[in-house]
Amino acid sequence: xxxxxxxxxxxxxxxxxxxxxxxxxxxxxxxxxxxxxxxxxxxxxxxxxxxxxxxxxxxxxxxxxxxxxxxxxxxxxxxxxxxxxxxxxxxxxxxxxxxxxxxxxxxxxxxxxxxxxxxxxxxxxxxxxxxxxxxxxxxxxxxxxxxxxxxxxxxxxxxxxxxxxxxxxxxxxxxxxxxxxxxxxxxxxxxxxxxxxxxxxxxxxxxxxxxxxxxxxxxxxxxxxxxxxxxxxxxxxxxxxxxxxxxxxxxxxxxxxxxxxxxxxxxxxxxxxxxxxxxxxxxxxxxxxxxxxxxxxxxxxxxxxxxxxxxxx
Amino acid sequence: xxxxxxxxxxxxxxxxxxxxxxxxxxxxxxxxxxxxxxxxxxxxxxxxxxxxxxxxxxxxxxxxxxxxxxxxxxxxxxxxxxxxxxxxxxxxxxxxxxxxxxxxxxxxxxxxxxxxxxxxxxxxxxxxxxxxxxxxxxxxxxxxxxxxxxxxxxxxxxxxxxxxxxxxxxxxxxxxxxxxxxxxxxxxxxxxxxxxxxxxxxxxxxxxxxxxxxxxxxxxxxxxxxxxxxxxxxxxxxxxxxxxxxxxxxxxxxxxxxxxxxxxxxxxxxxxxxxxxxxxxxxxxxxxxxxxxxxxxxxxxxxxxxxxxxxxx
Numbered sequence: 001x002x003x004x005x006x007x008x009x010x011x012x013x014x015x016x017x018x019x020x021x022x023x024x025x026x027x028x029x030x031x032x033x034x035x036x037x038x039x040x041x042x043x044x045x046x047x048x049x050x051x052x053x054x055x056x057x058x059x060x061x062x063x064x065x066x067x068x069x070x071x072x073x074x075x076x077x078x079x080x081x082x083x084x085x086x087x088x089x090x091x092x093x094x095x096x097x098x099x100x101x102x103x104x105x106x107x108x109x110x111x112x113x114x115x116x117x118x119x120x121x122x123x124x125x126x127x128x129x130x131x132x133x134x135x136x137x138x139x140x141x142x143x144x145x146x147x148x149x150x151x152x153x154x155x156x157x158x159x160x161x162x163x164x165x166x167x168x169x170x171x172x173x174x175x176x177x178x179x180x181x182x183x184x185x186x187x188x189x190x191x192x193x194x195x196x197x198x199x200x201x202x203x204x205x206x207x208x209x210x211x212x213x214x215x216x217x218x219x220x221x222x223x224x225x226x227x228x229x230x231x232x233x234x235x236x237x238x239x240x241x242x243x244x245x246x247x248x249x250x251x252x253x254x255x256x257x258x259x260x261x262x263x264x265x266x267x268x269x270x271x272x273x274x275x276x277x278x279x280x281x282x283x284x285x286x287x288x289x290x291x292x293x294x295x296x297x298x299x300x301x302x303x304x305x306x307x308x309x310x311x312x313x
Numbered sequence: 314x315x316x317x318x319x320x321x322x323x324x325x326x327x328x329x330x331x332x333x334x335x336x337x338x339x340x341x342x343x344x345x346x347x348x349x350x351x352x353x354x355x356x357x358x359x360x361x362x363x364x365x366x367x368x369x370x371x372x373x374x375x376x377x378x379x380x381x382x383x384x385x386x387x388x389x390x391x392x393x394x395x396x397x398x399x400x401x402x403x404x405x406x407x408x409x410x411x412x413x414x415x416x417x418x419x420x421x422x423x424x425x426x427x428x429x430x431x432x433x434x435x436x437x438x439x440x441x442x443x444x445x446x447x448x449x450x451x452x453x454x455x456x457x458x459x460x461x462x463x464x465x466x467x468x469x470x471x472x473x474x475x476x477x478x479x480x481x482x483x484x485x486x487x488x489x490x491x492x493x494x495x496x497x498x499x500x501x502x503x504x505x506x507x508x509x510x511x512x513x514x515x516x517x518x519x520x521x522x523x524x525x526x527x528x529x530x531x532x533x534x535x536x537x538x539x540x541x542x543x544x545x546x547x548x549x550x551x552x553x554x555x556x557x558x559x560x561x562x563x564x565x566x567x568x569x570x571x572x573x574x575x576x577x578x579x580x581x582x583x584x585x586x587x588x589x590x591x592x593x594x595x596x597x598x599x600x601x602x603x604x605x606x607x608x609x610x611x612x613x614x615x616x617x618x619x620x621x622x623x624x625x626x
Binding site: 041042043068072074075076077078079081082083084085092093094095096097099100102103106117118121122 | 354355356381385387388389390391392394395396397398405406407408409410412413415416419430431434435
């Protein structure tokens with residue numbers, strides 16, 4: 001039985017890592033969000049793909065949630081002295097990924113091929129695939145006007161109040177070839193939506209027509225709630241929910257995915273919501289969802305996979 | 314009295330540095346060679362401008378002759394692990410220069426403006442100006458066919474036998490605006506050809522029609538020989554001369570610039586050639602031309618400037 005994990009950000013990377021510890025390479029496909037991707041200093045930067053790749057390769061920086069561990073910052077210091085832009089911090093080692101990716105893209109390789117090549121070089125055995133080979137940039141609608149994702153997230157540190165999100169280029173986009181191929185060959189038995197930000201990690205994936213159509217088939221789908229005890233483990237998910245007038249709780253998450261998912265995995269801290277979620281028609285797994293260690297990542301993955309197998313059965 | 318120094322490579326950078334110690338900022342304009350410029354990993358790299366800029370800023374790497382001192386190499390190590398190109402070594406600090414230059418060029422600034430801005434940020438007071446704002450790439454003709462300069466110089470380590478050099482794009486190129494302006498405003502009283510490689514540092518400058526026309530006016534011109542005792546201080550000048558059937562000596566250098574220069578500065582090691590050079594119609598200054606220290610750079614500059622003033626007088 002093969003699983004497709006939809007992933008973005010740190011929660012997505014951790015869950016993908018857990019699934020990679022619990023499944024052989026041929027039984028897992030990780031579809032990475034590309035809504036955060038942008039071009040900076042001429043370099044094509046794919047923050048979610050990189051966070052997932054570095055996490056699976058054991059190279060992720062545990063402090064920042066992005067970039068690589070044991071990083072140095074000599075380029076950034078030097079470009080600051082030259083009056084260049086420093087708002088998006090690029091580490092010296094991380095730069096190699098962006099330079100090599102940009103080189104390969106410029107040479108005509110698709111993003112999916114580049115991502116698979118980089119993963120292979122870093123010893124990642126499981127397949128990480130961008131959801132599309134063409135950009136689907138997230139536009140953040142705020143009280144201060146529309147912003148690109150990185151302007152909102154990094155430059156403005158999520159400060160502006162959000163009023164909505166748009167994925168204007170999604171309608172014209174198609175799934176990346178390897179993802180399209182896996183779907184067409186009926187290789188995917190179940191979809192797992194990782195505990196990622198629903199608005200800026202998962203929705204940009206769901207906005208691609210080919211993905212939406214696939215999820216409308218009878219493939220079982222489950223989501224791990226990124227909200228635990230009314231808070232996001234990392235990132236602005238809870239803040240966004242509040243600003244959009246949505247309850248920052250597992251109920252808000254369940255409502256977001258209503259009609260899409262068959263099951264939801266919530267933390268024991270939210271056990272009290274279990275019955276309400278079940279009565280809305282969802283199957284519910286209550287467990288420890290906070291991935292504080294590799295052991296907890298793996299056990300959450302294993303419990304989620306058992307739950308998924310029951311969903312399908 | 315204001316001087317225009319034509320410079321490329323390490324010899325050019327050292328001489329330009331000496332001149333900058335001997336002249337106030339308003340009396341020196343350094344025209345840098347751009348024949349070595351190329352695009353690597355999407356970055357616009359200008360090796361000669363950078364070597365001159367770093368040298369004037371006191372940041373040059375004394376061991377390599379290129380790049381900055383106290384450099385780190387974490388990007389290069391990381392891109393090697395990714396299977397990316399490593400034949401042209403880019404240090405982490407040096408990368409900032411290429412990224413910021415490329416960013417500014419992409420935004421539409423001319424190379425001359427970008428170079429002046431970078432120099433200013435690094436505290437360089439004297440003006441360094443690329444000879445043109447558009448590329449004039451040097452093509453090296455070899456026994457193995459035509460090569461770009463960096464393919465010949467770095468990738469092939471100057472191994473192929475050279476048969477000639479071409480600057481195909483020079484005919485259509487014009488001087489950079491600040492250089493054109495300085496000429497049109499009669500700001501230049503004398504031209505000093507630095508002890509740079511005649512074929513790949515100076516000829517690409519002379520190939521630009523606007524520069525050739527200016528040198529054909531009655532402005533006094535002198536050259537400091539890059540060949541001392543039959544050898545080049547640094548780089549492949551002597552090797553190239555031999556392969557082209559030219560004597561790798563100050564006589565060979567004098568012949569190369571015959572009809573262009575009024576005077577030549579040669580090292581005391583080559584004093585024996587003085588009379589022969591004088592009889593060919595050139596004025597000759599014999600002095601210590603090997604710039605082993607900042608003091609020697611400055612004294613060579615001062616002697617050269619006195620010689621130039623006599624030439625003009």
